[in-house]
Amino acid sequence: xxxxxxxxxxxxxxxxxxxxxxxxxxxxxxxxxxxxxxxxxxxxxxxxxxxxxxxxxxxxxxxxxxxxxxxxxxxxxxxxxxxxxxxxxxxxxxxxxxxxxxxxxxxxxxxxxxxxxxxxxxxxxxxxxxxxxxxxxxxxxxxxxxxxxxxxxxxxxxxxxxxxxxxxxxxxxxxxxxxxxxxxxxxxxxxxxxxxxxxxxxxxxxxxxxxxxxxxxxxxxxxxxxxxxxxx
Numbered sequence: 606x607x608x609x610x611x612x613x614x615x616x617x618x619x620x621x622x623x624x625x626x627x628x629x630x631x632x633x634x635x636x637x638x639x640x641x642x643x644x645x646x647x648x649x650x651x652x653x654x655x656x657x658x659x660x661x662x663x664x665x666x667x668x669x670x671x672x673x674x675x676x677x678x679x680x681x682x683x684x685x686x687x688x689x690x691x692x693x694x695x696x697x698x699x700x701x702x703x704x705x706x707x708x709x710x711x712x713x714x715x716x717x718x719x720x721x722x723x724x725x726x727x728x729x730x731x732x733x734x735x736x737x738x739x740x741x742x743x744x745x746x747x748x749x750x751x752x753x754x755x756x757x758x759x760x761x762x763x764x765x766x767x768x769x770x771x772x773x774x775x776x777x778x779x780x781x782x783x784x785x786x787x788x789x790x791x792x793x794x795x796x797x798x799x800x801x802x803x804x805x806x807x808x809x810x811x812x813x814x815x816x817x818x819x820x821x822x823x824x825x826x827x828x829x830x831x832x833x834x835x836x837x
Contacts, residue, residue, distance in 0.1 A: 613694060613697065615671055615672070616671060616672040616673075616694070616698075617672070617697055617698070617701045618701075619668045619671040619672035619674075620668070620672045620674075620675060620676065620698055620701045620702055620705065621701040621702070621704060621705035621708070622668070622705065623664045623667075623668040623672070623674055623676050623705070624676040624701070624702045624705030624706050624709065624788060624789075625705040625706070625708040625709035625712060626660070626664055626709060627657075627660065627661060627664055627676050627706075627709060627789070628705070628706045628707075628708075628709025628710050628712075628713065628789065628792050628793075629709040629710075629712045629713045629716075630656055630657055630660035630661070630709075631653070631657050631709075631713075631789065631793070631800050632709065632710055632713035632714070632793070632796050632798060632800050633656075633712075633713040633716055633717070634652055634653045634655075634656030634657060634660075634800075635649070635653045635798055635799035635800035636713065636717045636719075636798050636799060636800075637652065637717075638650070638651070638652030638653045638656075638799065639798070639799040649799055650776060650777070650782065653776065653782075653799065653800060654772075654773045654776035654777060654782075655773060657772060657773060657776065658769040658770055658772050658773025658774075658776075659769060659773075660769075661676075661765075661768065661769040661772055662765040662766050662768065662769030662770070663765070663769075664676065665761075665764065665765035665768055665769070666761060666762060666765040669761055669764075669765070670761070672698075673689075673690065675698065675702070676702060676705075676786070676788075677702065677785075677786040677787070677788060677789070678698075678699045678702055678703075678786070678787045678788055679742060679746065679786070679787060679814055679815060679818035680745075680746070680749060680818075681695060681698045681699060681702070682695070682818065683746060683749070683750070683818060683821075683822055686822065687822075687826070689753075699788075702788040703788045703791060703792070705788075706788040706789055706791065706792035707722075707791075707792050707795060709792065710722065710792050710793070710795050710796050713796070714796065719798070722795040722796070723795070723796060723797040723798075724794070724795065724797060724804060725793065725794050725795070725796055725797045725798070725801030725802055725803055725804070726797055726801070726803060727797070727798075727799075727800075727801040727802055727803055728803050728806065729781060729802050729803065729806045729810070730803075730805075730806055730809075733780050734780050734781040734806070734809075734810070735781075735809040735810065735812070735813040736813065737779035737780045737781035737783070737813075738779070738781050738783075738784060738785065738809075738810045738813035738814050738817065739813040739814070739816055739817035739820075740779060740817065741775045741779045741781065741783035741784070741785040741814075741817070742785040742786075742813070742814040742815075742817030742818050742821070743817040743818070743820055743821045744771060744775060744821075745768070745771060745772065745775070745783075745785045745818075745821075746817070746818045746821035746822065746825075747821050747824075747825060748767055748768055748771045749764075749768060750821070750822075750825045750830075751767075752764035752767050752768060754830075772785070781810070782800075784802070784810055784814070785814060785817075786814065787811045787814055787815070790802060790807055790810045790811055790814070791807060791811075794807050
């Protein structure tokens with residue numbers, strides 16, 4: 606997913622900017638949706654999921670040719686493990702993803718006149734939500750692995766749309782609303798808004814995300830990847 610022509614600095618800038626915009630979209634649309642929904646949580650979630658899915662698709666389309674548009678530590682890990690990302694870039698990618706995520710929180714809060722950071726009180730406890738994060742991350746990695754099986758300019762738009770659509774759908778079929786991203790999870794703990802998460806619930810989410818990504822990689826590489834694709 607990473608362009609071999611791009612030096613490390615542009616890749617890191619792209620990852621940082623992309624992750625920042627992703628968090629600004631998630632947090633900002635959550636705030637706007639909640640304010641306009643008049644107490645209707647379903648409408649607020651609809652606005653949040655639609656904006657996030659569309660925004661993510663655009664960000665992937667814009668930044669994938671530069672950095673691979675991971676915006677997610679478990680995606681970077683998967684790409685490095687499969688030889689599509691140099692391991693020497695793994696650490697720097699994770700750092701800029703986390704920093705970018707917190708910058709995105711600040712950007713969203715400033716747009717709505719909120720404190721730069723505010724510890725979230727949004728409770729997301731229990732095994733059901735942790736399991737939801739396992740399922741959400743498993744599905745996200747499977748989608749990404751399928752979309753990047755034969756990467757090319759011609760398929761970039763379709764991959765971006767598919768990944769954005771999956772995340773929008775996962776907002777609704779998971780009880781956790783599909784964080785599926787350790788950097789996003791950490792940053793959303795610093796936002797006491799509709800899209801936030803209580804810090805106490807962050808570790809369970811992150812462990813579930815890592816396990817979900819690992820399971821997807823194992824099944825894809827050992828079972829699904831060796832199967833020759835049929836041409837329609």
